[in-house]
Amino acid sequence: MAGKTASKGLLLILCVYFLYVAVTAVVIFCFPKEKEAGRMTNHIDTYMGAKESTVDRVLLLEDGYESGLARMQMIQEAKQSIDVAYYSIAKGETSELLLGALIEAADRGVKVRINLDGICHGLRGELRNARFALASHENIELRYYETFKPFKPWTWHNRLHDKIMTVDGKLAIIGGRNIADKYLASQPPKDFVYDRDVVIFNAKQEKDSVIVEMKRYLNELWNHPYTSEAFSDLSKKQTEKGKRMRAKLSNQYSDAQFAKAEFVHPSIDWTTSTAATHKVSFLHNPIERFFKYPFVWKSLVDIAADAQQSVYIQSPYIVPADMLEEYVPKRLDDKAEWTILTNSVTSTPNVIAFSGYLGLRDRIVETGAKLYEYSKLYSLHGKSVVYDERLSAVGSFNLDSRSAFLNTESMVIIDSEAFASQLIGAIDSKIADSTLVADEKKYIQPPEDKQKDQSFFKATFLNVLSKITVYCNRFI
Secondary structure, eight states: OHHHHHHHHHHHHHHHHHHHHHIIIIIHHHSOOOOOOSOOOOOGGGGSOSSSOOSOEEEEEOSHHHHHHHHHHHHHHOSSEEEEEESOBOSSHHHHHHHHHHHHHHHTTOEEEEEEETTTOOOOGGGTTHHHHHHTSTTEEEEEESOOOTTOGGGGGOOBOOEEEEETTTEEEEESOOBSHHHHOSSOOTTOEEOOEEEEEOTTOOTTSHHHHHHHHHHHHHHSTTEEESOSSOOHHHHHHHHHHHHHHHHHHHHHHHTTOGGGOOOOOHHHHSEEOSEEEEEEOOOOSSSOOOHHHHHHHHHHHTOSSEEEEEOSOBOOOHHHHTTSOTTOOTTSEEEEEEEOTTTOSOHHHHHHHHHHHHHHHTTTOEEEEEOSSSEEOOOEEEETTTEEEEESOOBSHIIIIISBOEEEEEEOHHHHHHHHHHHHHHHTTEEEEEETTEEOSOOGGGOTTSSHHHHHHHHHHHHHHTTSGGGO
16 A cells, blocks of 8 residues: 555656656747847958958868868867867767877876766767766866756756867867767768868967957856866766776877877878968857847848858758747848758758758748758768858858757858858759759759658658647757
């Protein structure tokens, strides 16, 4: 009898908790958010540089392996400080070698700060002891942004989605890649993604560099109340695990150096490989819970509103929800030719996000933009916009409500015709492997999800799912 009473009591507690979660993690986010006024974005002229060239030079990184090499060289060249803010560091040889390089940098006196998302940080499984290896080093600090709080379900949506690393005020890298073999390996695994980063090079570490703004933002994240130390105090057992893991990572890195492995012997000439810029600007979302003011989204569409010739967009996920449309300026100039590239039913690895896109794809078609869906091997994960073949935006921001209102996100706006030309070429190379789905407000070719011989079961599942996700696209 007592056992049955206890079981009923436990069931009641679980029911109350699940109701609490449903209300505080779902229902309160379903009420329409009033459009905020008073937070100004910059006019397009603000992002245009008056000088022929500035202190910041930029390098486009399309190849994942080369992007890993760039990170490795940045770490190896560090003299004073390395600041890292990433959504996740997942298992893989490239991750372990980069962690080994960070430990080696810390061993030689470089101050290393690593800030990862508190839920999706990736330091689990094979890398679970890497947490202790990092946190126990005297020159490395490890923090998590917004850890899992079972009694604050509204915080579960507040994810750190930035992908930034700065070194000494001299180098920075920002883009869409996390640290994992699926982004950086020389031999692509099955889940490999095509992504995009940009390196910013400030040779003389001058104070008017955009890297100063990026470091200021990383400091704000680091010191924010939502960020906490990974461990307030390591136990003896954790410390021992950390020492063993640190030795393993250090030995793996030194063995690779001794074997002259290419990944740990990068040779990038930052001066000759980078392009000059007129100006580089930095954008980021405010650090807020619940619905953030969509500063990055509002900035991107405000720039687009002033485009005179062309707007080139690549995003792995495009979900044009009502909340996003509220911030699109009415003056959006239809003179500019719009080109949009995203994943197809074949290439997408994210069924939730893609189902949200399917449910609202007609809205994109109705804009009159050229809409392409990538349909070859692997998937697209790069996030970029090019305006009038001059201004380029590169960073972590996806065209969906989650990036606009829920996540931390960041982008750089680069004023450089040379860089814009490279970026358009990179996007065009993927368009060549894509299907022109729509143009001039009508469908041109049947999308793969409408072709019976293409990914039938996946397409059917996604189309059914889209009937559901259309009602909750503010979470996608």
